[in-house]
Amino acid sequence: TVARLRPFGETIFAEMSALATRHNAINLGQGFPDADGPASMLAAARQAIADGRNQYPPGMGVPALRHAVAEHQAHRYGLRYDPDTEVLVTVGATEAIAGAVVGLVEPGEQVVLIEPYYDSYAATVAMAGATRRTVPMVPDGDGFRLDRPRLAEAIGPMTAAIIVNSPHNPTGTVLPDDDLAAIAELCVAHDVIAISDEVYEHLLFDGRENRSIATLPGMRERTLRISSAAKTFNCTGWKVGWVSGPKSLVDGVRAAKQFMSYVGSGPLQPAVALALAEELDWVDESAAALQRKRDLLSSALAGAGFGVHRSEATYFVCADPRPLGFDDAARFCREMPARIGVAAIPVSAFADDAAPWRHLVRFAFAKHDDTLAQAADRLAALR
Ligand code: PMP
Ligand code: GLN
Numbered sequence: 001t002v003a004r005l006r007p008f009g010e011t012i013f014a015e016m017s018a019l020a021t022r023h024n025a026i027n028l029g030q031g032f033p034d035a036d037g038p039a040s041m042l043a044a045a046r047q048a049i050a051d052g053r054n055q056y057p058p059g060m061g062v063p064a065l066r067h068a069v070a071e072h073q074a075h076r077y078g079l080r081y082d083p084d085t086e087v088l089v090t091v092g093a094t095e096a097i098a099g100a101v102v103g104l105v106e107p108g109e110q111v112v113l114i115e116p117y118y119d120s121y122a123a124t125v126a127m128a129g130a131t132r133r134t135v136p137m138v139p140d141g142d143g144f145r146l147d148r149p150r151l152a153e154a155i156g157p158m159t160a161a162i163i164v165n166s167p168h169n170p171t172g173t174v175l176p177d178d179d180l181a182a183i184a185e186l187c188v189a190h191d192v193i194a195i196s197d198e199v200y201e202h203l204l205f206d207g208r209e210n211r212s213i214a215t216l217p218g219m220r221e222r223t224l225r226i227s228s229a230a231k232t233f234n235c236t237g238w239k240v241g242w243v244s245g246p247k248s249l250v251d252g253v254r255a256a257k258q259f260m261s262y263v264g265s266g267p268l269q270p271a272v273a274l275a276l277a278e279e280l281d282w283v284d285e286s287a288a289a290l291q292r293k294r295d296l297l298s299s300a301l302a303g304a305g306f307g308v309h310r311s312e313a314t315y316f317v318c319a320d321p322r323p324l325g326f327d328d329a330a331r332f333c334r335e336m337p338a339r340i341g342v343a344a345i346p347v348s349a350f351a352d353d354a355a356p357w358r359h360l361v362r363f364a365f366a367k368h369d370d371t372l373a374q375a376a377d378r379l380a381a382l383r
Helices: 012-022 039-050 063-077 092-104 120-127 148-154 177-190 247-260 268-278 280-304 329-339 369-380
Strands: 087-091 110-115 131-140 143-146 159-164 193-197 223-228 240-244 316-320 361-364
Touching: 012 329, 039 268, 063 087, 063 240, 063 268, 087 092, 087 247, 092 120, 092 159, 092 193, 092 223, 092 240, 092 247, 110 120, 120 131, 131 148, 143 177, 148 177, 159 177, 177 193, 223 247, 240 247, 240 268, 268 280, 280 316, 280 369, 329 361
Parallel strands: 110 131, 110 159, 159 193, 193 223
Antiparallel strands: 087 240, 131 143, 223 240, 316 361
């Protein structure tokens, strides 16, 4: 392994899922749902295979999906993108992020990450030969917000891009409008690209709505908006994602993507196109069900003695095991599968400066209610 990738080792998700399997633990670590997406989408994928749509799709992605993505964003956010030049289908959001960084950031330039950050961001910045600057989130009541003075310090002449992730993994925070506005103003002032990872755009709770940074003044022309079918339609294994933005930026992503994967998943793209066009009611029901699951797991954690943070969106809730006598979440997560049969992820795995996050554990609640109930019983045994 080359030196620039050596520090990243194995992903925390692989490590904790392996531990869960070894101990037959309930896996509330890696974020994936245990139920399938809409039946019409699954049928459309089978049909596409039966119809012989099994060869390379076009480089930008199957037209039906590019059109569905453009229509969805026009309808939902008032963002207008040309489906032929401003929407690119990728191998999940992961490839969209990697393509954006590798295709648009020069070696030696800086990319700003908001900490805690999704693990692929830092590795991708390293692959591009760029450097990362991190800006922490800070506690705000039982939730989190951006440390804005630190953000203003971090953005400067060497900054090429900032990766924004709202709704946020791992904290489940929906960045407040004033934080998004502060990021946007700095991007405009310093001519910085925003790479906006919105994979949880539909999974918000308590009536909250996703606001894309691309809609803020001066931002459409400098934002790459990234999403994925994975979380919206419960198909994390399909790896169908997309990026939209001005042609000049999408061209950069495409320049990289064509030599990373060339194209991806031909027969799955028309199925996702159908789901985006016809199954958003299914998604609303799925988000409502997730909100109940968040409540189930949050109460179970509180009942077991954890300090529980507010989860506003995503699959995740963060909890503090210090009241139970554990002050190192990483150690706690390594011990729990064997000890009580539950796996989770330490938030410190998403941070360069682990200290502020040392005591936090991320639990995924996108699981059947009886699985959550069983996990609740096991967690109660920690008392
Ligand atoms: N970004 C975030 C914030 C994520 O949580 C994930 C995991 N779903 C991804 C990107 C990767 O998405 P995909 O599986 O579509 O590559
Ligand atoms: N996005 C998922 C999570 O945060 C996991 C994806 C992965 O395993 N790379 O848990």
